Amino acid sequence: MKHQTATLSTIISQLFIFFGLSFLSIPLMAQKVQWKNVSSEYELNTTAIQVYVSTSSTLNDSAFKAYYVIINTNDPSINMGVDTTLYRRLTPAGFYQRLGQPSIVMNASFFEFKNNTNLNVLVNQGKLLALNKQDIEGKGKDSLNYTHVLSSAIGMQKNGKMDVAYTYTDSNSRHVFYQQSPMTPIKNVQSKLPINHSALDHLKKWKLNWAVGGGPVLLKEGAIFITNNEEKKFAGNAIADHHPRTAMGYTQSGQLILLVVQGRMKNIAVGTTLTETAQILKDLGCVEAVNLDGGGSSCLLINGKETIKPSDPTGQRPIPAVFFVK
Numbered sequence: 001m002k003h004q005t006a007t008l009s010t011i012i013s014q015l016f017i018f019f020g021l022s023f024l025s026i027p028l029m030a031q032k033v034q035w036k037n038v039s040s041e042y043e044l045n046t047t048a049i050q051v052y053v054s055t056s057s058t059l060n061d062s063a064f065k066a067y068y069v070i071i072n073t074n075d076p077s078i079n080m081g082v083d084t085t086l087y088r089r090l091t092p093a094g095f096y097q098r099l100g101q102p103s104i105v106m107n108a109s110f111f112e113f114k115n116n117t118n119l120n121v122l123v124n125q126g127k128l129l130a131l132n133k134q135d136i137e138g139k140g141k142d143s144l145n146y147t148h149v150l151s152s153a154i155g156m157q158k159n160g161k162m163d164v165a166y167t168y169t170d171s172n173s174r175h176v177f178y179q180q181s182p183m184t185p186i187k188n189v190q191s192k193l194p195i196n197h198s199a200l201d202h203l204k205k206w207k208l209n210w211a212v213g214g215g216p217v218l219l220k221e222g223a224i225f226i227t228n229n230e231e232k233k234f235a236g237n238a239i240a241d242h243h244p245r246t247a248m249g250y251t252q253s254g255q256l257i258l259l260v261v262q263g264r265m266k267n268i269a270v271g272t273t274l275t276e277t278a279q280i281l282k283d284l285g286c287v288e289a290v291n292l293d294g295g296g297s298s299c300l301l302i303n304g305k306e307t308i309k310p311s312d313p314t315g316q317r318p319i320p321a322v323f324f325v326k
């Protein structure tokens with residue numbers, strides 16, 4: 001639920017949207033969140049995974065609650081990956097059992113309800129599990145046209161390094177193609193783009209261990225850099241709306257950070273805007289970060305125990321994919 005008082009970050013976000021700027025890369029005068037280590041409450045038996053809960057009850061005058069996990073990706077005992085179902089969905093608790101009770105289970109990519117399929121790239125152990133939906137159908141008189149976008153993803157490369165990139169997938173290829181900079185959407189294309197389209201010839205193969213797609217990008221080179229206009233994830237000024245959030249980022253030293261924000265609960269936790277989400281990740285030391293599916297899908301389990309309370313009245317929402325850590 002969105003707070004009625006305009007905050008500085010919201011005003012700045014709206015000004016950027018009004019003047020047609022496609023990303024934010026300026027420092028914001030936002031309240032800094034305070035955190036407490038609660039790893040012992042989740043019975044973690046490794047120092048390679050640490051869990052923190054926010055102790056700040058408000059953020060920029062809005063009720064606030066969040067958790068983050070920091071993972072030492074250099075620890076050889078840590079195994080990270082992605083799991084997905086085919087044409088069906090499980091709750092995060094269902095994935096927890098399916099995966100043999102891993103330390104961490106978190107919701108991942110956006111998805112559609114009709115066929116229960118993922119809308120973003122997913123890679124596990126180098127294998128491409130799901131493709132991007134990157135051809136956006138037009139509406140009304142433009143219903144026969146498409147807008148082509150490159151969606152962002154975060155992943156661990158074969159060399160063990162973390163990265164955030166803009167990705168392209170094709171059903172005729174088992175590879176993920178990528179570039180480091182956002183692409184201006186290609187509009188009024190009357191068919192879906194083949195992999196050899198001239199605008200995409202420069203893309204490189206992304207050599208991955210695992211990857212989770214979502215969008216938009218939130219941070220680049222340690223600065224807030226929200227590429228929603230390029231990725232077409234949220235319409236209008238929706239990046240300034242408060243919602244539950246799930247996001248992933250990494251630090252300069254390669255530590256992986258998982259963030260979940262509770263929301264849509266009046267006087268308890270209203271959620272965060274995308275800009276606030278980016279600022280939190282920046283304050284936690286992330287150099288690059290990407291937004292993942294949020295809203296009623298946001299959920300983080302640690303040893304099977306919930307952190308934030310899911311916003312759906314029925315509890316955990318069934319989803320087709322998760323990120324996990326063993």
